[in-house]
Amino acid sequence: MFVAQKKSRQFSPEFRETAAREVVEKSRPVADVARDCGVTDQTIRNWVKQFRHTNSAADTGLSLPERARMKELERLVRELEEENRFLGKSVAFFAKKHR
The missing domain is CATH 1.20.5 (Single alpha-helices involved in coiled-coils or other helix-helix interfaces)
Incomplete structure (x- = not known):
């Protein structure tokens, strides 16, 4: 049986951060950002989680x-x-x- 391999795409750190900022700072829904970026909702959630971890909310004061x-x-x-x-x-x- 032939199983097609899915080729994973690589995104730059800047692209990931920009997408995560849309969700975190502009309060856009994950689904909208995912649709705009052409990735899955879960991918955006992962990027947001990483962004929040890197840029802790404690920094806002x-x-x-x-x-x-x-x-x-x-x-x-x-x-x-x-x-x-x-x-x-x-x-x-x-x-x-x-x-």
């Missing part, structure tokens, strides 16, 4: 409650940005339909 609050606010901002994009598209759709 924020306490645990402050970091939790920051994460919650980033999530809220992300949701509001998505709503704004949706509303902008809706307005454009109805403006075009109204003409």
